[in-house]
Amino acid sequence: MSNKILLLEDDLLFGETLSDLLVDAGYEVMHFFNGKDALNATFETKFDVYLLDINVPLIDGVSLLGELRDAHDMTPTIFLTSHKDKQMLRRSFMNGGDDYITKPFDNDELLLRLQALLKRTSKQPPKAMGAFVHDALHKTIHYENKSLELSKKEYELLVILLDNVNGTVPKELILQTLWSANEGGSEGAIRVYINRIKQLLPKVKIENVRGIGYKLVF
Numbered sequence: 389m390s391n392k393i394l395l396l397e398d399d400l401l402f403g404e405t406l407s408d409l410l411v412d413a414g415y416e417v418m419h420f421f422n423g424k425d426a427l428n429a430t431f432e433t434k435f436d437v438y439l440l441d442i443n444v445p446l447i448d449g450v451s452l453l454g455e456l457r458d459a460h461d462m463t464p465t466i467f468l469t470s471h472k473d474k475q476m477l478r479r480s481f482m483n484g485g486d487d488y489i490t491k492p493f494d495n496d497e498l499l500l501r502l503q504a505l506l507k508r509t510s511k512q513p514p515k516a517m518g519a520f521v522h523d524a525l526h527k528t529i530h531y532e533n534k535s536l537e538l539s540k541k542e543y544e545l546l547v548i549l550l551d552n553v554n555g556t557v558p559k560e561l562i563l564q565t566l567w568s569a570n571e572g573g574s575e576g577a578i579r580v581y582i583n584r585i586k587q588l589l590p591k592v593k594i595e596n597v598r599g600i601g602y603k604l605v606f
Contacts, residue, residue: 391436391506392416396426396452397468398444406439409495415502423447427568430456430463431540434527437502438465442476450476450483455568457484460544462524464509466501468493517550518606536588541566545581549594549604558601578602 393410397403398421407417418433420426424446438456440449447455453465467480467488480488486509487501514523521530529536529546538546544566548557559575566581567573582602586594593605 390414390416392418392434393437393439393502394426394429394433394435395419396421396423396438396440396444396449398422398441409499413499421445423449423452427452427455430461431571434540434543435463436526437506438463439468440465441468442480443470450480450485453480453485454483458564459568460565464505466498466505517553520550522547522550531589531592538588542581542584542588545578546585549585549602553604553606556597556601556603560601562601 391414393415395403395407395410395417397406397419400421403419403421407419410417418429418435420429422445426440427447438453440453442449449467456463462484464486465484467485468491469476469480469488470491477488486505489498489501514521516522519532523529527543529538529543529550536546545562548562548565559578562578563573563575566578582594582596586592595603595605597603
């Protein structure tokens with residue numbers, strides 16, 4: 389299965405050239421021209437790598453990654469930047485960036501950096517919890533040796549419950565994790581995703597702790 393890359397680049401020609409390069413190298417690419425569209429895409433699609441330009445419309449690349457990291461999205465990220473300002477580079481890393489490459493760059497160097505980043509992050513082994521196996525790198529969860537078909541929010545919700553198994557997860561934490569500040573989640577929306585997970589996992593017990601949150605019980 390090829391790795392899926394989110395590319396945020398507002399220069400049309402450069403973005404298309406870069407997309408072609410990555411596709412030819414065996415990657416699957418979704419290209420966005422502004423930070424808002426890129427952020428919305430992360431709610432629906434599981435990516436393996438983010439390639440983010442910094443100076444883009446609506447939400448700049450650094451602020452975008454800051455929002456994603458605040459939502460516990462730890463997808464490996466490389467910044468594509470023309471900045472040589474150390475303060476900007478420091479901000480990029482403080483907001484959760486893993487690497488950066490300065491424009492103009494050599495195509496082979498970008499591909500090598502991508503390979504190195506994916507190799508480094510792939511060393512995190514799948515984590516077994518009872519009948520569950522969570523593969524954080526590929527953002528997949530197996531139950532009783534079967535892969536679960538989960539949307540991005542269903543996946544994130546189940547990860548929170550698994551990370552706090554037999555403990556109550558507050559609704560506030562779920563809201564903060566699944567929805568950005570400008571997206572506007574609700575308790576009703578949480579119930580929708582909880583019910584969806586219950587339908588997928590009828591043998592698994594998920595309790596509603598009234599007025600507080602939810603608990604996955606082993």
